[in-house]
Amino acid sequence: MILVLGGAGYIGSHAVKELLDKGYYVLVIDNLSTGHRNSLDTRAVFVEGDVGDSALLERVFTQYKVEAVMHFAASCLVGESMSNPLKYYENNVINSFNVLKVMVKHNVKKIIFSSTCATYGLAENEFLNEDSPTSPINPYGRSKLIVEQMIHDCFKSYGLDYIILRYFNVAGADFSGRIGEHHNPETHLIPNVLLHLLGKSKHISIFGNDFNTADGTCIRDYIHVLDLVEAHILSLQEVLNTSPVGRVYNLGNNKGYSVKQIIEQCERITKKKAHVVYEKRREGDPPYLVASAKKVYEELEWIPKYSLEDMIRSAWQWHKSNPDGYDS
Ligand SMILES: NC(=O)c1ccc[n+]([C@@H]2O[C@H](COP(=O)([O-])OP(=O)(O)OC[C@H]3O[C@@H](n4cnc5c(N)ncnc54)[C@H](O)[C@@H]3O)[C@@H](O)[C@H]2O)c1
Numbered sequence: 001m002i003l004v005l006g007g008a009g010y011i012g013s014h015a016v017k018e019l020l021d022k023g024y025y026v027l028v029i030d031n032l033s034t035g036h037r038n039s040l041d042t043r044a045v046f047v048e049g050d051v052g053d054s055a056l057l058e059r060v061f062t063q064y065k066v067e068a069v070m071h072f073a074a075s076c077l078v079g080e081s082m083s084n085p086l087k088y089y090e091n092n093v094i095n096s097f098n099v100l101k102v103m104v105k106h107n108v109k110k111i112i113f114s115s116t117c118a119t120y121g122l123a124e125n126e127f128l129n130e131d132s133p134t135s136p137i138n139p140y141g142r143s144k145l146i147v148e149q150m151i152h153d154c155f156k157s158y159g160l161d162y163i164i165l166r167y168f169n170v171a172g173a174d175f176s177g178r179i180g181e182h183h184n185p186e187t188h189l190i191p192n193v194l195l196h197l198l199g200k201s202k203h204i205s206i207f208g209n210d211f212n213t214a215d216g217t218c219i220r221d222y223i224h225v226l227d228l229v230e231a232h233i234l235s236l237q238e239v240l241n242t243s244p245v246g247r248v249y250n251l252g253n254n255k256g257y258s259v260k261q262i263i264e265q266c267e268r269i270t271k272k273k274a275h276v277v278y279e280k281r282r283e284g285d286p287p288y289l290v291a292s293a294k295k296v297y298e299e300l301e302w303i304p305k306y307s308l309e310d311m312i313r314s315a316w317q318w319h320k321s322n323p324d325g326y327d328s
Pocket residue numbers: 005006007008009010011012029030031032033034035036049050051052071072073074075076091095114115116117166167168169170171
């Protein structure tokens with residue numbers, strides 16, 4: 001059984017669907033704090049609960065034969081981590097400690113961990129590779145880096161096999177139109193622009209146009225959620241079939257787009273005009289984060305299939321069909 005923590009969330013729900021389609025048995029634990037019951041594939045076993053609840057984890061690990069863990073459960077908003085850092089240290093660090101502890105106790109020694117390019121911090125307009133310095137500038141990035149270090153220590157001392165995946169900015173939706181991104185409130189750029197173009201908000205804010213970038217707005221590397229999920233499947237196969245494995249991979253498209261370029265692309269694809277309002281910088285935002293994903297390409301033969309246009313089109317299809325997201 002593959003245990004998916006946070007499997008009712010945006011990325012987790014896409015991973016659960018793909019795992020099931022590939023024939024894995026899937027068990028999900030999610031406290032539904034930002035996830036949705038209706039995003040869950042009914043073929044998965046679902047346990048509603050918190051990964052911070054040791055007794056619950058103990059029960060689950062005793063009842064089911066868990067082969068590997070995919071750990072998506074986290075608080076993951078850069079801005080919120082600046083105003084409420086302890087929430088991030090608690091949910092991301094302490095609760096991941098809890099997960100690692102129960103895994104080691106029950107001799108479950110395979111984990112795929114969702115990390116982030118926010119672990120790098122300030123990049124000087126270069127492609128980030130896995131050896132680039134990690135000096136996060138927000139508590140979210142710091143909390144994920146601490147978990148990465150805990151996992152690595154468990155690898156060295158207890159033989160825990162791991163692949164840590166540092167995602168860049170994830171976007172898009174499954175082409176079935178059944179699952180997609182729904183956060184309340186939504187803070188991510190692409191869904192925010194599309195929801196605005198659907199008439200859900202009066203304007204789209206650009207947080208800062210005075211960064212040291214070509215058009216003054218932040219640059220990010222966007223990756224389709226389905227490409228990301230494919231990398232999880234390859235990583236899972238690797239940790240299940242090989243040992244020892246202790247690796248970190250970037251998942252991105254090696255291409256940067258500014259906030260302004262994203263808005264322009266959304267306008268072009270939807271054939272609608274956005275009302276843009278410039279606001280001050282959002283605290284904790286690095287100006288430039290673009291991946292070099294060469295390592296995962298070379299070692300796992302992972303090649304992203306989808307373009308920015310595919311991300312925006314699939315997300316647009318999801319939002320148009322589900323303007324209010326999931327109903328539970
Ligand atoms: N979305 C991105 O662009 C992005 C980029 C880099 C990394 N990540 C990482 O990917 C993972 C998934 O992100 P997402 O965008 O799907 O977020 P999400 O908020 O949609 O999903 C997180 C899921 O975890 C659940 N959860 C949170 N805390 C929990 C807890 N204590 N116990 C049980 N369940 C809990 C939530 O209810 C939700 O279903 C996160 O770890 C995030 O840090 C996301």
